[in-house]
Structure formats: C-alpha cells, structure tokens
Amino acid sequence: MTVDTKSETRPHTLIASDRVEGTAVRRPNGETIGTIQRLMIDKISGNVAYAVLSFGGFLGIGEKHLPIPWAKLDFDPLLQSYQVDISDEELAKAPSYAADKDFDWGDRTQEQRVHDFYRARPYWGV
Amino acid sequence: MTVDTKSETRPHTLIASDRVEGTAVRRPNGETIGTIQRLMIDKISGNVAYAVLSFGGFLGIGEKHLPIPWAKLDFDPLLQSYQVDISDEELAKAPSYAADKDFDWGDRTQEQRVHDFYRARPYWGV
Numbered sequence: 001m002t003v004d005t006k007s008e009t010r011p012h013t014l015i016a017s018d019r020v021e022g023t024a025v026r027r028p029n030g031e032t033i034g035t036i037q038r039l040m041i042d043k044i045s046g047n048v049a050y051a052v053l054s055f056g057g058f059l060g061i062g063e064k065h066l067p068i069p070w071a072k073l074d075f076d077p078l079l080q081s082y083q084v085d086i087s088d089e090e091l092a093k094a095p096s097y098a099a100d101k102d103f104d105w106g107d108r109t110q111e112q113r114v115h116d117f118y119r120a121r122p123y124w125g126v
Numbered sequence: 127m128t129v130d131t132k133s134e135t136r137p138h139t140l141i142a143s144d145r146v147e148g149t150a151v152r153r154p155n156g157e158t159i160g161t162i163q164r165l166m167i168d169k170i171s172g173n174v175a176y177a178v179l180s181f182g183g184f185l186g187i188g189e190k191h192l193p194i195p196w197a198k199l200d201f202d203p204l205l206q207s208y209q210v211d212i213s214d215e216e217l218a219k220a221p222s223y224a225a226d227k228d229f230d231w232g233d234r235t236q237e238q239r240v241h242d243f244y245r246a247r248p249y250w251g252v
Contacts, residue, residue: 014175017143017165039143039167046174046196048167049140070172 024081025053025073033091036082037065053084055091066091150207151179151199159217162208163191179210181217192217 017039025033034055039048050067057063073082143165151159160181165174176193183189199208 013169014166015169016178017167018147018163020167021144037144039165040140041143041146041165041174043139043141043201048172048174052142075169 020051024079025055025068026076026079026081026083028083028085030079032081033084033086034066039070040067051082146177150205151181151194152202152205152207152209154209154211156205158207159210159212160192165196166193177208 020036021038023036025036027033034053037052037054040050040052041047042049048070050069051073053066053068055064055066068084072084074084075081076083146162147164149162151162153159160179163178163180166176166178167173168175174196176195177199179192179194181190181192194210198210200210201207202209
C-alpha cells in the first residue's frame with residue numbers, strides 16, 4: 001500500500017537521529033556549549049541511553065565527549081538547539097573522555113557515576 | 127573526574143546511532159535488502175520508534191524508505207548487519223514512501239498501519 005502523503009501534516013513526536021546529530025547544545029542563556037555527536041542506544045530496549053555531547057578543543061585537538069542522559073536535553077524551538085543547564089565548572093568535573101578514546105560503556109560503575117552526577121534515574125531500571 | 131579508560135572493556139548493550147546509520151539490512155539467507163538510513167526517536171520517551179530502511183532504486187532514482195520497528199531488527203554479528211525476515215512481496219506491499227517525500231510521522235493512523243503490518247505493539251502504548 002502506498003502512504004497517503006497528501007494528508008495534513010500534524011506536529012509529531014518523532015525526531016530523526018541524523019537530524020539530532022550535529023545539533024547545537026546551549027545553556028539557558030543561549031551560550032553554545034557544543035554539539036550532539038551521536039546517540040547511544042540500548043540495543044535490547046531501543047531506548048536512547050545518552051546523547052554524546054562534543055565540546056571543547058581547538059581544531060580537533062583536545063575535544064571532549066560528554067554523555068548526557070536524553071531526559072536532560074530540552075529542545076528550544078526558537079534557537080533550534082538543545083538546552084542543558086550546566087556550568088563550565090560542572091563540564092570540567094563531569095565524566096568525559098578524549099574524543100579518540102572509547103568510553104567504556106560496559107562498565108556499569110562508570111554509568112552509575114554518570115547518572116549520579118546528573119541525578120538521573122538509570123535507564124536500566126532501579 | 128576523569129573516566130578510567132584502562133578498565134577492562136566488557137561487552138556492552140549500547141550502540142551508537144551514527145554506527146547504526148548506514149548498516150546493511152539482510153534477509154535470514156544473507157541477501158541484502160538495503161541499509162538503515164536513520165532512526166526515528168520519540169522525543170518524549172527517548173525510545174527508538176522505527177529504523178528507516180532505505181532500499182530499491184537505481185542511482186538514487188526510485189529509492190524507497192520503509193519504517194521498521196526497532197524490535198524487528200536482529201543484529202547478526204557474523205555478517206555485521208541487521209536481519210529482517212521480509213520477502214519482496216511484503217516489501218512491495220509494506221508502507222513506504224519515495225525518498226524525497228516525508229512520511230507523515232504525525233499521522234497516527236499511518237503509524238497504526240505500520241504496526242499492524244508488522245504485528246508489533248505500538249511504541250506509544252496500548
């Protein structure tokens with residue numbers, strides 16, 4: 001069957017992954033922190049566990065990746081970017097890793113630290 | 127705090143969105159159907175609603191996009207691709223749309239048809 005593409009398009013609740021990737025992340029005051037590098041998806045549940053925020057560095061040197069729980073990202077339609085309320089001090093202290101090293105996603109201890117840092121409920125249940 | 131990158135890496139349950147994008151989709155017999163174009167994510171829940179399968183066409187003409195529920199994709203580590211058991215007849219009948227037209231993700235009636243087609247439980251609950 002063909003999909004009816006003439007039906008009136010209504011606002012929808014879905015966003016494309018390749019559209020999220022590369023979207024800017026700002027503070028509530030509008031200041032840019034970085035961009036979303038990718039999303040990390042739990043294979044079994046199909047849940048987005050984290051957005052990976054890419055920030056810092058200069059000409060590719062010293063760039064950091066910061067995992068941010070999906071629930072902590074608010075989309076600002078005016079600025080067309082995600083909003084996270086996080087200070088420079090928190091960014092410095094937050095769990096992060098150099099862009100050329102893999103975060104050990106299998107280490108549940110590290111994941112608990114990330115969630116504790118954001119006071120977010122773990123995506124894998126209590 | 128810095129993340130301990132020396133800890134032993136264990137198998138993990140997360141996959142990166144930019145790694146899923148572009149991954150081949152095959153039938154159980156190994157035959158390639160197409161590739162994953164993108165994932166459609168429910169903004170509120172952070173759940174992957176569909177993977178969008180790109181297939182068919184020639185030199186970019188006549189390409190089709192087929193939404194496939196995440197739960198229907200099985201990853202084959204041997205072939206490093208996703209596996210969906212779907213025949214050419216089913217592909218022809220399945221809800222799809224030309225690659226240059228937007229599927230109306232806001233049309234819940236269409237989404238119900240997609241889920242009925244795959245006999246999958248709707249991601250938005252019963």
